[in-house]
Amino acid sequence: MPVIRPATAADWPALWAFLQPTFAAGDTYAYDPDSSEADIRKVWMDLPAATFVACGEQGQVLGTYYLKANQPGLGAHVCNAGYVVAPVAQGQGVAAAMCEHSQEQARALGFLAMQFNLVVSTNERAVRLWSHLGFATVGRLPGAFRHARLGLVDALVMFKTL
Numbered sequence: 001m002p003v004i005r006p007a008t009a010a011d012w013p014a015l016w017a018f019l020q021p022t023f024a025a026g027d028t029y030a031y032d033p034d035s036s037e038a039d040i041r042k043v044w045m046d047l048p049a050a051t052f053v054a055c056g057e058q059g060q061v062l063g064t065y066y067l068k069a070n071q072p073g074l075g076a077h078v079c080n081a082g083y084v085v086a087p088v089a090q091g092q093g094v095a096a097a098m099c100e101h102s103q104e105q106a107r108a109l110g111f112l113a114m115q116f117n118l119v120v121s122t123n124e125r126a127v128r129l130w131s132h133l134g135f136a137t138v139g140r141l142p143g144a145f146r147h148a149r150l151g152l153v154d155a156l157v158m159f160k161t162l
């Protein structure tokens with residue numbers, strides 16, 4: 001099981017090493033594939049309520065997630081989270097561990113539910129994993145994601161009461 005701890009500024013180069021190719025691929029997140037390091041650092045490290053890293057036995061960073069309110073004010077009791085696992089560490093339960101951890105953190109911060117706004121329907125591993133972890137698909141947004149290879153594909157809204 002990975003050790004999951006708050007991200008620090010010193011972690012950023014290791015995070016950027018796999019966040020950059022993940023977003024540049026244009027198949028899972030809506031961030032502009034050409035986003036600068038500064039732009040992504042801001043959305044991943046600075047704007048969220050919390051950012052965590054999952055580390056392996058040697059302390060190497062295997063994955064990361066952020067947690068933030070999904071809406072201001074009257075919608076702020078629902079949180080949003082985003083997860084990325086380094087390609088070399090995928091398929092070993094890192095995302096599952098981070099998602100369980102994020103739900104505990106969210107509860108501790110007072111959030112009552114967690115919402116994923118734009119789960120790309122073709123991202124089958126993610127859809128299956130979030131479903132296994134108790135997230136319901138509450139909506140399907142037709143053509144809402146401009147996939148870099150496939151063109152317009154549907155996106156799912158997924159929701160779990162905490």
Ligand SMILES: CC(C)(COP(=O)(O)OP(=O)(O)OC[C@H]1O[C@@H](n2cnc3c(N)ncnc32)[C@H](O)[C@@H]1OP(=O)(O)O)[C@@H](O)C(=O)NCCC(=O)NCCS
Binds near residue numbers: 084085090094118125
């Ligand atoms: C989607 C993503 C986060 C999944 O991360 P991951 O660490 O590979 O996911 P996990 O290993 O926790 O789970 C994947 C599968 O492995 C299984 N698994 C869990 N523990 C395992 C273990 N110890 N050994 C082998 N497989 C395991 C899980 O049950 C899951 O099976 P399922 O697909 O049938 O549900 C990762 O592929 C990624 O970062 N993709 C790019 C960014 C992205 O898509 N983020 C999500 C956006 S919504």
